[in-house]
Amino acid sequence: MNNHFKKWQPALVRPVAIAFLIMVLAASLLDPAQAASPEVKPAYALVNCRIFPVAQPVIEKGIILIRDGLIEAVGPAGKIQIPEDAELIEASGLNAYPGLISAHTNLFLEIKEQAQPATPEEYMAAFSQPAEPKEFPWLQIVEKIKPKKQTVETYHRVGITTVVVAPHEGIFQGQSVVLNLNSDQIHGMVLAQPWALHINFATERGVYPSSPMGTLAFIRQKFYDTQHYSQHLQKYRQSPHFLKRPEYDPFLEALLPFVIDKKPIVFQCNNLEEIKRALKIIKEFKLNAVLTGCNEAWRASQQLKSASIPLLVTLDFRPPASSVYAQQGQAIREKAEKEIYPANASNLVKEKMNFSLTSFGLNDTDFVKNLRAAIKAGLPADQALRSLTIEPARTLGLEKQLGSLEPGKIANLILTRGELFDEKTKVVKVIVDGTVFTYEEKGQCEKR
Amino acid sequence: MILFLLSATWLLAGGDLLIKNATILTVTGGVIPNGDVLVLNGVIKQIGQNLTAPAGVRIIEANGRYLMPGIIDTHTHIALSGTNEGTDAVTPEVTMAEVVNADDTSIFTALSGGVTMVHTMHGSANVIGGTNVVLKLKWGKPSEELIVKEAYPTLKFALGENVKQSNRTLLPGRPQRYPATRMGANALIRTELMRAKDYMATWDRYEQLKKSKNPPANLFPPRKDLRLETLADLLRGKLIARCHAYVAPEMIEFLNLSKEFGFKIGAFEHAWEAYKITNELKAAGVGISVFIDSWAYKMEAAEGIAYNAAYCTKKGLLVSINSDSGERIRRLFNEAGKAVKYGLTQDEALKLITINAAKQLGVDRLVGSIEVGKQADLALFSQHPMSAYTRCEMTIIEGDVYFDREALIKKRAGASAQKGGLS
Numbered sequence: 070m071n072n073h074f075k076k077w078q079p080a081l082v083r084p085v086a087i088a089f090l091i092m093v094l095a096a097s098l099l100d101p102a103q104a105a106s107p108e109v110k111p112a113y114a115l116v117n118c119r120i121f122p123v124a125q126p127v128i129e130k131g132i133i134l135i136r137d138g139l140i141e142a143v144g145p146a147g148k149i150q151i152p153e154d155a156e157l158i159e160a161s162g163l164n165a166y167p168g169l170i171s172a173h174t175n176l177f178l179e180i181k182e183q184a185q186p187a188t189p190e191e192y193m194a195a196f197s198q199p200a201e202p203k204e205f206p207w208l209q210i211v212e213k214i215k216p217k218k219q220t221v222e223t224y225h226r227v228g229i230t231t232v233v234v235a236p237h238e239g240i241f242q243g244q245s246v247v248l249n250l251n252s253d254q255i256h257g258m259v260l261a262q263p264w265a266l267h268i269n270f271a272t273e274r275g276v277y278p279s280s281p282m283g284t285l286a287f288i289r290q291k292f293y294d295t296q297h298y299s300q301h302l303q304k305y306r307q308s309p310h311f312l313k314r315p316e317y318d319p320f321l322e323a324l325l326p327f328v329i330d331k332k333p334i335v336f337q338c339n340n341l342e343e344i345k346r347a348l349k350i351i352k353e354f355k356l357n358a359v360l361t362g363c364n365e366a367w368r369a370s371q372q373l374k375s376a377s378i379p380l381l382v383t384l385d386f387r388p389p390a391s392s393v394y395a396q397q398g399q400a401i402r403e404k405a406e407k408e409i410y411p412a413n414a415s416n417l418v419k420e421k422m423n424f425s426l427t428s429f430g431l432n433d434t435d436f437v438k439n440l441r442a443a444i445k446a447g448l449p450a451d452q453a454l455r456s457l458t459i460e461p462a463r464t465l466g467l468e469k470q471l472g473s474l475e476p477g478k479i480a481n482l483i484l485t486r487g488e489l490f491d492e493k494t495k496v497v498k499v500i501v502d503g504t505v506f507t508y509e510e511k512g513q514c515e516k517r
Numbered sequence: 518m519i520l521f522l523l524s525a526t527w528l529l530a531g532g533d534l535l536i537k538n539a540t541i542l543t544v545t546g547g548v549i550p551n552g553d554v555l556v557l558n559g560v561i562k563q564i565g566q567n568l569t570a571p572a573g574v575r576i577i578e579a580n581g582r583y584l585m586p587g588i589i590d591t592h593t594h595i596a597l598s599g600t601n602e603g604t605d606a607v608t609p610e611v612t613m614a615e616v617v618n619a620d621d622t623s624i625f626t627a628l629s630g631g632v633t634m635v636h637t638m639h640g641s642a643n644v645i646g647g648t649n650v651v652l653k654l655k656w657g658k659p660s661e662e663l664i665v666k667e668a669y670p671t672l673k674f675a676l677g678e679n680v681k682q683s684n685r686t687l688l689p690g691r692p693q694r695y696p697a698t699r700m701g702a703n704a705l706i707r708t709e710l711m712r713a714k715d716y717m718a719t720w721d722r723y724e725q726l727k728k729s730k731n732p733p734a735n736l737f738p739p740r741k742d743l744r745l746e747t748l749a750d751l752l753r754g755k756l757i758a759r760c761h762a763y764v765a766p767e768m769i770e771f772l773n774l775s776k777e778f779g780f781k782i783g784a785f786e787h788a789w790e791a792y793k794i795t796n797e798l799k800a801a802g803v804g805i806s807v808f809i810d811s812w813a814y815k816m817e818a819a820e821g822i823a824y825n826a827a828y829c830t831k832k833g834l835l836v837s838i839n840s841d842s843g844e845r846i847r848r849l850f851n852e853a854g855k856a857v858k859y860g861l862t863q864d865e866a867l868k869l870i871t872i873n874a875a876k877q878l879g880v881d882r883l884v885g886s887i888e889v890g891k892q893a894d895l896a897l898f899s900q901h902p903m904s905a906y907t908r909c910e911m912t913i914i915e916g917d918v919y920f921d922r923e924a925l926i927k928k929r930a931g932a933s934a935q936k937g938g939l940s
């Protein structure tokens with residue numbers, strides 16, 4: 070349309086054009102269904118399913134209209150008009166939920182376990198290598214991702230349609246990406262790139278910082294340096310006269326958007342103390358932060374409540390090596406894995422805290438198994454659903470696109486036979502960006 | 518949280534106590550046989566005989582057993598998530614207060630030996646380590662509640678074999694870390710302190726320019742360097758050096774550095790050859806924090822003598838006995854007791870782990886002796902704590918009972934999971 074107007078040169082025509090534009094805009098506001106481009110796009114209507122929209126109450130027998138990868142309408146059977154061109158998908162006996170979001174994964178990444186030296190010779194060889202720091206604040210993990218169809222399908226089968234893929238090495242680990250699991254073609258999958266900078270309270274081996282207190286000093290120093298670098302750059306941009314230019318620093322350049330422009334920083338907290346340490350640094354540098362891991366979040370519930378920082382709580386119940394539960398013998402470790410950590414989420418609910426659950430550290434089957442264990446330990450099922458849909462959507466800043474079944478949002482949904490978290494429930498259809506994947510109980514995935 | 522709730526019912530008495538009929542070793546005011554101590558809100562309110570407590574206050578019958586001030590360990594590494602940032606010889610930017618680990622079971626081990634307070638430190642791998650922290654061993658409380666804010670802020674220095682890495686096997690391809698000699702260590706400290714002076718001057722210049730009538734257009738603050746910031750604090754007198762040193766010449770060298778740069782030394786750690794330089798140490802007003810009798814475990818300890826602590830005490834130095842260990846910490850009273858064999862009286866020996874230690878940490882107005890107005894950090898022993906046959910029965914911090922041997926033994930049947938209090 071814009072191209073049309075450009076051809077009309079006379080100045081008098083312009084007000085007419087503008088008035089016409091306003092009319093078009095007004096019309097589109099009045100009737101959202103007409104707002105989409107005039108091109109006819111493929112449409113589907115899921116009919117006769119039980120709908121769990123998350124944002125609204127459950128619809129016992131409803132219709133979901135999907136056009137061009139977006140949800141066009143959701144409602145009870147009588148109230149939704151099915152357009153003529155929509156292909157009907159009979160979904161009676163099925164439950165429809167928004168696609169689940171796991172806001173921290175290492176999906177599609179090839180993580181090589183470092184071989185531990187076994188013989189004295191190997192040991193000597195390993196330790197006489199000059200050590201190199203593993204710091205990659207500039208890393209865009211999207212560039213390392215090679216999506217695999219098979220992996221996408223295993224995640225579909227447990228109901229996950231959206232993932233954050235985060236880097237996993239070092240302290241300043243790099244920048245994560247939000248992906249829709251709609252295919253195995255990376256560019257079409259991207260929802261937000263980069264999403265956040267990921268920081269882990271890890272230690273380096275053989276180089277600075279090699280201790281927890283060293284890591285804290287290292288992180289702080291980098292943040293102070295970024296502030297200083299930014300001040301210097303600003304001054305230099307104002308006037309380079311009689312001012313030495315700041316030396317280009319790729320590390321600090323990478324931190325600028327996060328430390329100065331307050332894009333999100335995700336701190337991985339593997340135990341109670343790391344949560345406290347992160348909160349302190351976040352406050353000190355006024356960061357826009359998210360905590361991930363958080364397997365001991367219930368132990369810091371008071372501090373977390375007053376800080377009101379989004380939490381990505383992993384369903385991995387194995388106590389990390391740095392946790393006290395891993396350091397006091399087999400009995401405590403097993404108790405933590407079987408009883409204490411699974412109750413983390415339900416304890417947070419009791420404290421009336423919002424959080425997202427993630428599959429961080431888990432494969433698809435353990436994710437489902439542990440999710441059920443968390444529910445068994447007291448996490449209400451509706452809360453579990455929220456913490457895998459609308460909560461992570463908010464944390465990712467994608468609440469307008471994802472997290473619930475509402476018109477205008479991205480058509481990410483799953484159809485299950487049985488209630489989502491029940492033992493025997495199967496995911497039978499997954500729709501991502503409007504692409505329908507069918508997973509009948511047996512047999513191959515069928516994509517339409 | 519869980520451990521706290523569980524332990525709350527039997528470990529904590531709420532800060533009010535009346536201890537009856539104890540042999541009170543006040544440390545600063547002699548011995549009171551058959552004395553009572555009344556504690557209200559964690560503070561010692563009254564010491565005397567036939568005291569009565571307000572209704573509801575727990576009464577502990579000592580039956581003549583020995584009540585002493587809680588033991589203070591001036592040099593240990595317990596209750597921390599890390600010990601050394603060993604990748605660099607100079608790391609004053611690291612802060613042990615940030616890595617306090619309140620879940621460390623060594624805390625409970627220490628309580629079982631009557632220890633109520635520790636100066637828990639960066640290790641001795643570096644010439645300049647990190648800032649240390651003083652903790653009260655409030656087992657079950659969150660880490661931030663353990664920190665004693667009133668204590669001196671201290672910075673760890675180290676000299677000798679550890680920082681020279683003398684006892685390490687050099688790996689092929691890995692260079693020896695600087696400094697590898699005593700001269701190197703001395704030069705490195707001097708270099709770093711001079712850098713810190715430059716750093717201070719840079720900031721002073723900036724502040725002056727900022728305040729001036731026409732600050733230059735291109736003015737912006739200098740880089741904040743946490744490493745130099747800490748050393749600047751040492752030079753400004755806001756931090757006190759605690760220096761790990763074994764041999765006499767190294768201690769003299771460090772005394773000279775402190776004179777040259779005008780920083781304060783809290784104490785020398787281990788100081789095996791302090792007996793050789795008591796005059797110099799006394800003139801400088803520097804105390805020592807030492808082992809009692811575990812000398813000669815490495816070359817630089819070869820000339821250590823078990824009379825060191827006793828002799829230095831007699832020469833007027835402020836001496837404390839430390840554990841440097843999560844195990845020895847539970848028998849510090851035994852360690853101090855050995856000083857009696859080497860020439861001190863029982864009272865003098867007792868001071869090595871109480872009031873002397875409190876003075877070295879800057880907390881002697883709060884703890885270190887049993888006096889009205891001081892915090893009720895107490896330990897109840899079955900016999901005189903300097904006896905070889907004694908054992909700690911009960912450990913109290915600010916009027917709360919954190920260790921009670923009798924109650925624990927009763928609990929033991931059902932408390933196999935008591936480890937770490939995590940059940």
